[in-house]
Amino acid sequence: EGELKLINPDDIPGMHYDENVHPIPHQPWRRGDTDGCEDPIEAPWRQEAEMLIKNAAMAVGGNVVDVTWYMSNVMISVDPDLSNVEQYSTGPPIQVEYPDDNPYPLWEDPEDDGTNYFDKFNPETGVEIIDPDAPPPQEIYDPNTGRPQKPPPPKVWDEVSAFQDYDDEEIIRMETAPRQEKPDGDKNFAHSVDTHALSTIARAILESLEDPDVEDRLRVCERHEVILTSPSLDPTIIESQTQFDDARGLDVLVYTQDPWNSNRVLRGKLVERNALDVIINMEGRMVTVPQNMIHEVKRPKGYTKPPPGGKAKRGPITDGEGGNGYWYDVNEDGDEEFEEFDDLDTDDEGEFE
Structure with a gap:
């Protein structure tokens, strides 16, 4: 009595290796059970969940800018303007993660x-x-x-x-x-983020997704961690799904990170971004980079739109090696306009003012 019962791994079906079992047919190197999270971004259950998320935030006065799916979490970009949020949360505000004072790792x-x-x-x-x-x-x-x-x-x-x-x-x-400022000695936050308003939006979204009928059908909370964030102010960084969709067919820089310290920068045409991978075309060769090995994705200098209220000069965009490229311009609505050119000096790049 009290002794642990020994088991034989051969008696457990899940322990048996089957080389033909992989969630994505054209990716035999990816093993394991992805539990449906390999579905495309346009999957009906994702689209319904996005609608519920946006409606829940809107009901309390918030605005969801974008929803970005990953394998095990869903990133919800919330408009930083929380002035119209109806605050009814009586509990403590949610924990806000602030940038590290020392973002560079120390090596001893x-x-x-x-x-x-x-x-x-x-x-x-x-x-x-x-x-x-x-x-x-x-x-x-x-x-x-x-x-x-x-x-x-x-x-x-x-x-x-x-x-x-x-x-x-x-x-x-x-x-x-x-x-962002850190809390003072009394743990009071002196910053522009209204944590109570953010808690109200988070509560509304979770209540909508955790509804028993919704959770039984969509299983969002069961399979994903729900994370609220604000849109990046850096116009060169591509991080939300809408930004990736807008950048399809354009040059991007993929900064990789991995445990083997073989970090590098891959440049190519963006083909697709899904919950598991970012796919780029590098001189005719399709390269799939898993999301968990990506530090960030950026657009090369000259491709970026100016931040809200900013201006941009007309300038050339090239592939970085000279040769063919496009003239870009940004109209009053912030949309880019391109005109193809050939054999232009790459030193004259567009700059923001």
């Missing part, structure tokens, strides 16, 4: 001796330059014998380890982005 060098002395390398050979004026390194002892170990050999510059996850423009964008 296990060989750092705390003297703030940084390694110097010969630019031609890549071998470390031993500075005679540098403080002596701390002795390293063998954990088994307790005896001092030999000092490590000179380091060699490694291009891979020196790879930067963010390009210069990305760093500038993150450093100049507006910061």
Whole structure:
């Protein structure tokens, strides 16, 4: 009594490997049960859920700008103007996630001796330059014998380890982005986000989706985490479904992220964005990038629309290698107009003013 009963994995049908079982026929590399979340964005259950989400927010005075689906969550972009929201929530406001004060990951060098002395390398050979004026390194002892170990050999510059996850423009964008204030000592928020109004919208949306009849048919809350966010103010970033739909056939930059530190930037024509993948055409080759390996998707410089109230100069858009491209212009409604050109110098790019 009280002992755990041993089971045989061979007796569990779900443990049996079947190479023919994969949720998407043309993606044999994707395994597992996606529970219907591989359905297209235009699936009827998604369209009905979007209608319910928008109507629920509208009923309390809010405005849903867009709804973006992922494998396990649904991202709801809410208009930041919450002045018309009828606040009836008596509970505590929902938790707001603020930008990190230090968005860059800190890397701790296990060989750092705390003297703030940084390694110097010969630019031609890549071998470390031993500075005679540098403080002596701390002795390293063998954990088994307790005896001092030999000092490590000179380091060699490694291009891979020196790879930067963010390009210069990305760093500038993150450093100049507006910061939301943190709560003070009394945990009072001094910021422009009305958390009570946001809670009212969230409550209305969840009540609509969690209705027993709705949940039995659509199973949105069962399969997805519901996340409320605000639209990005950066015109170069593509993050919502509507933005992806508008960018089909245009050049995009896909910044990847993965656990193997092989992050890179892929450039191609946007073909499709669905809940699982972003598909681009790279010189005639279809490349599928899973959503969980994407850091962000951006439009190349010169393709972007100005922010609301901004202006844009007329300028060229190219593929980055010279050759064919399009002149772009932005009319009073904020819509882009294109005119094809051939063999234009790519240095003269359009800029915002």
